[in-house]
Amino acid sequence: MTATVLLAAALAHLALVFLSIAPANAITARYEERIDAYVYPEFGQDWKLFAPNPMQRNDAVAARVRTRGEDGVLHTWAWVNLTDQDVGIIRGNPAPSHVHQNMLRRAWESYVATHSQQATDRLRSELAADYLLRVALQRMGRVRHGEPVVGLQIGVRMTMVPPPAWKTEKETDTPTFRKLRWWPVTDQDYKGL
Known part of the structure; x- marks a missing residue:
């Protein structure tokens, strides 16, 4: 039975x-x-089985951190391209992890979707921002050159994928950039990472 x-x-x-x-x-x-x-929402898909809709834009997500030295002086470190790190792990891997294929990209897409002019769900936008922050913090770590991380900034380079040769419309190949504000980082942000 x-x-x-x-x-x-x-x-x-x-x-x-x-x-x-x-x-x-x-x-x-x-x-x-x-x-x-x-x-929905547990089993939702963002693609169609018989007619996939490929991404029309390549987004390269980068992050940089700000640390506080023992003397109290703040140091800002160079940008780290998190997308390139994921691509490097995926390339040549016959069974790449879902984490390296989608986590960062989905965190960014969720942030953009919930922080647009049409977005009205404040709780969802806060959750998307927290998720993006935690994904980046997980990749960047707690310490940089022996100093604790006290701030994080995310920046994205967006480049349109050129249309196929048979399409008549022309897309710009000039990348656009978006830099988010600095987020303060505390020990609470690292819980569960």
Whole structure:
């Protein structure tokens, strides 16, 4: 009996997740609200199974830290390209980690989505900012040259991916840059890292 219930639950789960990413059809049109209520946010996908939508922009996320010396003087260190670090780990790896493929990129995308002019959910924007900060802190560490980290700044270089040769529209190949404010860093920010 238990095996039958578990099998039915597994099949229902797979069917609902499949229907959430399948092309529009009569079933998804009729039961869209119920399917979405089950699937999102736990099992949501940002791609479509039969028609992937590739990224249109390359974002290179970098960070730099500010430390406080024993004499109380603040030191600002050079930018570290966190995206290049991830790409270096992925390149040539036959089974790259999800962390190196997506964590930093998704943290940045979530920050941008929740800090746009249309964003209205304050709690979600605070969570996205905290998540981005913690991802960067995890990569940068607590100490730089023997001095504790007391501040972190994130900057991003955004470059549009050129369209395919058969497309007529032209994208600018000039990168744009965005620098976020300095975040103060405390021991609390490192909890659980």
